[in-house]
Amino acid sequence: xxxxxxxxxxxxxxxxxxxxxxxxxxxxxxxxxxxxxxxxxxxxxxxxxxxxxxxxxxxxxxxxxxxxxxxxxxxxxxxxxxxxxxxxxxxxxxxxxxxxxxxxxxxxxxxxxxxxxxxxxxxxxxxxxxxxxxxxxxxxxxxxxxxxxxxxxxxxxxxxxxxxxxxxxxxxxxxxxxxxxxxxxxxxxxxxxxxxxxxxxxxxxxxxxxxxxxxxxxxxxxxxxxxxxxxxxxxxxxxxxxxxxxxxxxxxxxxxxxxxxxxxxxxxxxxxxxxxxxxxxxxxxxxxxxxxxxxxxxxxxxxxxxxxxxxxxxxxxxxxxxxxxxxxxxxxxxxxxxxxxxxxxxxxxxxxxxxxxxxxxxxxxxxxxxxxxxxxxxxxxxxxxxxxxxxxxxxxxxxxxxxxxxxxxxxxxxxxxxxxxxxxxxxxxxxxxxxxxxxxxxxxxxxxxxxxxxxxxxxxxxxxxxxxxxxxxxxxxxxxxxxxxxxxxxxxxxxxxxxxxxxxxxxxxxxxxxxxxxxxxxxxxxxxxxxxxxxxxxxxxxxxxxxxxxxxxxxxxxxxxxxxxxxxxxxxxxxxxxxxxxxxxxxxxxxxxxxxxxxxxxxxxxxxxxxxxxxxxxxxxxxxx
Amino acid sequence: xxxxxxxxxxxxxxxxxxxxxxxxxxxxxxxxxxxxxxxxxxxxxxxxxxxxxxxxxxxxxxxxxxxxxxxxxxxxxxxxxxxxxxxxxxxxxxxxxxxxxxxxxxxxxxxxxxxxxxxxxxxxxxxxxxxxxxxxxxxxxxxxxxxxxxxxxxxxxxxxxxxxxxxxxxxxxxxxxxxxxxx
Numbered sequence: 001x002x003x004x005x006x007x008x009x010x011x012x013x014x015x016x017x018x019x020x021x022x023x024x025x026x027x028x029x030x031x032x033x034x035x036x037x038x039x040x041x042x043x044x045x046x047x048x049x050x051x052x053x054x055x056x057x058x059x060x061x062x063x064x065x066x067x068x069x070x071x072x073x074x075x076x077x078x079x080x081x082x083x084x085x086x087x088x089x090x091x092x093x094x095x096x097x098x099x100x101x102x103x104x105x106x107x108x109x110x111x112x113x114x115x116x117x118x119x120x121x122x123x124x125x126x127x128x129x130x131x132x133x134x135x136x137x138x139x140x141x142x143x144x145x146x147x148x149x150x151x152x153x154x155x156x157x158x159x160x161x162x163x164x165x166x167x168x169x170x171x172x173x174x175x176x177x178x179x180x181x182x183x184x185x186x187x188x189x190x191x192x193x194x195x196x197x198x199x200x201x202x203x204x205x206x207x208x209x210x211x212x213x214x215x216x217x218x219x220x221x222x223x224x225x226x227x228x229x230x231x232x233x234x235x236x237x238x239x240x241x242x243x244x245x246x247x248x249x250x251x252x253x254x255x256x257x258x259x260x261x262x263x264x265x266x267x268x269x270x271x272x273x274x275x276x277x278x279x280x281x282x283x284x285x286x287x288x289x290x291x292x293x294x295x296x297x298x299x300x301x302x303x304x305x306x307x308x309x310x311x312x313x314x315x316x317x318x319x320x321x322x323x324x325x326x327x328x329x330x331x332x333x334x335x336x337x338x339x340x341x342x343x344x345x346x347x348x349x350x351x352x353x354x355x356x357x358x359x360x361x362x363x364x365x366x367x368x369x370x371x372x373x374x375x376x377x378x379x380x381x382x383x384x385x386x387x388x389x390x391x392x393x394x395x396x397x398x399x400x401x402x403x404x405x406x407x408x409x410x411x412x413x414x415x416x417x418x419x420x421x422x423x424x425x426x427x428x429x430x431x432x433x434x435x436x437x438x439x440x441x442x443x444x445x446x447x448x449x450x451x452x453x454x455x456x457x458x459x460x461x462x463x464x465x466x467x468x469x470x471x472x473x474x475x476x477x478x479x480x481x482x483x484x485x486x487x488x489x490x491x492x493x494x495x496x497x498x499x500x501x502x503x504x505x506x507x508x509x510x511x512x513x514x515x516x517x518x519x520x521x522x523x524x525x526x527x528x529x530x531x532x533x534x535x536x537x538x539x540x541x542x543x544x545x546x547x548x549x550x551x552x553x554x555x556x557x558x559x560x561x562x563x564x565x566x567x568x569x570x571x572x573x574x575x576x577x578x579x580x581x582x583x584x585x586x587x588x589x590x591x592x593x594x595x596x597x598x599x600x601x602x603x604x605x606x607x608x609x610x611x612x613x614x615x616x617x618x619x620x621x622x623x624x625x
Numbered sequence: 626x627x628x629x630x631x632x633x634x635x636x637x638x639x640x641x642x643x644x645x646x647x648x649x650x651x652x653x654x655x656x657x658x659x660x661x662x663x664x665x666x667x668x669x670x671x672x673x674x675x676x677x678x679x680x681x682x683x684x685x686x687x688x689x690x691x692x693x694x695x696x697x698x699x700x701x702x703x704x705x706x707x708x709x710x711x712x713x714x715x716x717x718x719x720x721x722x723x724x725x726x727x728x729x730x731x732x733x734x735x736x737x738x739x740x741x742x743x744x745x746x747x748x749x750x751x752x753x754x755x756x757x758x759x760x761x762x763x764x765x766x767x768x769x770x771x772x773x774x775x776x777x778x779x780x781x782x783x784x785x786x787x788x789x790x791x792x793x794x795x796x797x798x799x800x801x802x803x804x805x806x807x808x
Contacts, residue, residue: 019677152676181676222664383676393668419698422672424691482687483672548679596680603681607670607689611645614669 019151019544021181021384022142023189023376026131026155026169028087029211029240030343031055032370033138034377035146036386041193041377043370044145052369053141056084057133059120067137076266080106081121085212086134088235089116089127090172091164115514129518131172139176149536151544152181154380156372159185159217159231160399162445163457163487170484175518177537181383183484187217188226188394189375190341194363196221197392202336203229203328207354207362208372209317210342212238216321218328218335226394227420230327232320237313239344245309246272246301254289254297264292275301280346307349314353321357338362343369395420398481402457405442409451414479417447421481428494429475435467441477443487462491466498538588542580545592549573549599552606560605572598641713642696652710652776656701663697666690703769704798707791710776716784718791730793737761737800745807758804765797 023041025032030052034043043051050069058071059081066074075082083106094108094116107119117124135155142150155178157169166183173180187206191197196204201222208215215233219226247268271287278285279301289297325332338358344350345368354362366374382390397418403411404427414425429439439462446454465473474494481487492499549569557566572595579591643650646662667690668674675686699705708718737757744753768790775787 182673222660383673385677391668393671393673395667395671420694422687422691423694424688480687480691483690544677545679548677548682552679552682592680599679600681603679603685607682607685610669611640611689614647614666 018386019384020142020146020148021151021377021380021386022138022146022153023184023373023378023380024135024138024153024155024178025186025189025373025376026087026135026157026172027055027210027372028085028213028238029055030369031134031138032373033142034370034373035142036377036381037146041374041381043373043377044141046141047144053134053137054084055087055134056082057086057130058082059122059125061121065122065133067134076263078121079262080119083118083120083125083130086127086130088212090131091162091166091168092116092127128168128172129175131169132175135172135176135178139178149533149540150178151384151540152179152380154182154184154189154376154383155180156184156186156189156376158213158215158233159187159228159396160215160233161485162400162455163402163485164445164455166485170486171515174515177534179537179541180484181380183486184376184379184394185217185228185396186341186372187215187219187231187339188228188396189372189379190339191219191221191226191375192378192392192394193366193371193375194337194339196337196339197226197394199336203330203334205321205324205335205338205358206341207317207321207338207345208233208341209344209350210238211344212236212240214238214317214320216317216324218324218330220328226396228397228399228418229330230324230418231399232324232327234316234320237316239342241313242276242310242344242347243269243272245313246276246306249301249305249309250287250289250299253299254291256289256291261292276306276347279303279306280348303349310347310349311353314350318353318357332358335360339371340364340368341371396483396485397421398423398485400445400455401447402479402481402487403444403446403454405444405451410449411444411446411451411454415481419481421485422483424478424480426476426478429477430471431465431468431473431475432470434470436470436473437465437467438463439465439475441489443479443489457487460489460491464498465493466496468495535583535585538585539580542576542588542592545595546573546576546580549595552599552602556602556606556609560609561602565602569595569598569602642700642709645693645696646700648700650710650713652703652707653773654700654706659697659700663693666693704791704794707772707776707787707794711784711788711791714784716788718788718795720792720795726792726796727789730796733764734796734800741800741804741807751808754804754808758801758808761797761801761804765794765801768794768797 021035022044023034025034032043032051032053034041045051046053046068053068054072056068056071056075058066058074058078060066065071071082072084075084092115108116115126115128117126118130139150139153153173155169155173157166161169169183170180186208190206190208191204196202196219199221202220204219204221206215206217206219208217213233213235214237215231217231218229220229221227247265250268250272268289271289275285275287282303284300284302287299287301291297325335335358338354338360340351340354340362345354345362345364351362351364379392379394381387382392398415398421399417401413401417402415403413406412414427415423429441431439441460441462442451443457443460444451444454445457448454460477462475462477465475472495475491476494477489477491479487479489490499550573553566553569557569561569572591576588576591576595579588582588641650646659646666648654648659648662670686670689670693672683672686672690675683678686699709711718737760740753740757744750744757747753772787772790772794775783775790
């Protein structure tokens with residue numbers, strides 16, 4: 001660990017060591033990790049040179065789980081303990097999972113929260129834990145390649161992910177010991193990878209045909225500011241469906257019966273995928289099927305046949321594409337560039353169809369499997385503070401409306417979809433019984449009017465309302481959505497100013513207690529090596545805080561603090577320095593919290609002054625540069 | 626955990642939306658200029674700028690940018706801007722509680738709504754909707770112009786008139802939106 005550099009007095013920005021930050025594309029089928037090295041963003045390979053990590057985890061009774069290729073190989077022999085496509089389960093309840101039932105062979109059992117758990121040889125695992133196991137491998141790969149602890153990570157999520165799904169992703173990162181700098185929408189990451197943020201302005205379409213999902217996003221860029229205008233997609237359509245269509249054709253051509261064993265199905269799918277990939281460059285490809293009676297069917301798959309098979313599927317991607325354009329109030333010719341994401345966009349037919357739809361050649365120069373991770377790495381490098389002069393700013397919108405349950409099972413919208421985040425809305429409530437001291441608020445996400453048609457996010461129980469006659473209490477509840485698209489709630493009785501205590505019951509996420517338990521488990525079971533790593537992570541966090549506070553003090557300490565205030569902050573700083581030098585993880589954490597508290601008023605004054613300075617007394621043309 | 630409870634104390638910088646954008650408190654503002662200021666503020670205060678800052682600073686930046694977003698949404702829309710401006714002057718437009726409207730205006734609204742219903746079914750639907758939209762926009766703009774003068778007068782009767790104009794504009798805006806949906 002390098003020592004902090006102390007800047008010369010009068011120097012406005014303190015130089016700091018280059019912070020290691022990564023971008024992670026946590027995909028349904030494959031995951032990747034990327035970083036900026038020597039100014040270039042690229043994905044990081046494992047020791048065998050493989051960049052893509054299959055998002056598959058194989059659980060074993062008395063051994064660490066296998067992740068990636070090894071798990072994929074185990075899938076055939078041990079399907080019930082091999083978890084794939086766990087992204088589909090993130091932030092989902094046991095009821096949703098039942099609906100996906102026939103697609104997923106796993107045994108589920110309900111946990112303390114509504115989050116489903118998968119029964120494995122290693123015990124029960126929630127989707128969050130399975131994702132954390134994938135993230136842990138990517139993190140190890142990054143630490144090994146970059147040669148140091150990570151200061152943070154940007155993790156990408158689909159633009160339409162609701163609050164529960166985003167929170168589940170963030171929880172998984174927390175379990176894997178990653179400091180999440182930001183959850184970034186996948187289409188935005190792809191646009192960043194192509195440097196579209198360098199353009200002055202324009203509207204861009206991101207066409208993302210992955211293994212199992214299709215997403216289309218319309219982004220608007222205006223002087224370095226990205227806005228997501230609309231998103232649409234089909235969560236059950238992807239390259240796998242193309243493979244299935246080809247496998248079905250081979251099946252029929254070989255004259256096979258309705259019933260075939262899983263092994264043959266898997267082999268057919270594998271051959272179908274290989275045939276599809278060959279047809280990217282060839283016009284025809286020989287195919288064969290080994291029948292159960294050991295006879296062999298041989299045939300030829302032509303590009304023309306392939307196109308017949310996949311055209312209906314590609315056509316299905318254009319319906320959501322039209323819908324997204326309509327939502328954005330745009331026509332195909334308004335789109336300035338089209339970015340291709342996802343392995344399936346390598347198929348020439350997909351490119352042709354997309355080009356015909358938009359009357360424009362799509363961007364394909366960056367590997368469509370890597371483009372999202374590369375964009376995330378670019379953003380991570382900036383958020384970690386390695387590029388203080390960067391002007392890039394990504395503004396996102398909330399993908400689905402947030403609402404509250406009102407009388408009669410109806411939903412009243414409080415934050416409409418496509419509102420730019422962060423955002424805060426306040427709503428007033430009252431009591432309907434004399435002496436009522438508690439109130440239940442049910443928050444939902446979705447566009448429909450009935451509670452039963454929307455997705456339940458959480459129930460907030462407000463307690464500690466001062467007893468009054470019915471209707472006299474005025475409880476102001478603020479709903480806040482942060483830059484990651486995550487919901488927060490605060491409540492206060494206006495007459496008395498009393499803060500209501502809020503008890504959250506997440507509908508699909510983990511409760512705080514469950515996460516604490518998982519963290520404790522991972523620490524208790526961890527070897528000394530893990531303990532040492534946890535300590536290093538806490539030290540990295542402490543360094544970040546120390547550096548931030550010292551820089552703020554250098555810049556504005558004399559301006560906004562009197563002698564006592566300065567002394568209090570200096571004492572908290574010194575305490576953190578001391579704790580940082582020791583090896584007590586908890587003590588460091590506590591010192592960070594105390595320093596945060598000590599600097600609250602200072603931060604407030606700086607921010608206030610900064611707002612005043614931002615615009616007052618400036619002429620407009622100064623901003624137009 | 627879904628739905629975190631965030632720190633109760635809010636960053637109330639005690640600024641009106643106009644002050645936040647460094648603008649004079651007036652109905653008459655240039656939306657392009659407003660958008661430029663909005664972007665400049667976001668560039669400076671967005672949580673991404675504070676990703677490596679201390680916890681209090683990150684929290685403040687979140688609250689501040691939420692406020693900047695709310696201010697921009699309000700100020701860029703003429704009706705919301707006017708309602709906010711009246712609110713600053715202590716006038717509640719009271720759409721929820723007071724539904725009384727000028728009779729002549731209501732008659733005109735009924736007539737416009739009938740035209741909309743007819744246009745929907747007509748063979749030359751697009752032409753009719755186009756004409757209707759133009760007419761609704763004209764009515765809206767005419768009121769917006771009158772509103773500008775009322776706000777400039779800064780008197781009690783002017784404020785009352787302004788309140789009525791805002792309520793009428795709200796009607797027209799809703800109608801224009803419906804026409805656009807059909808087009």
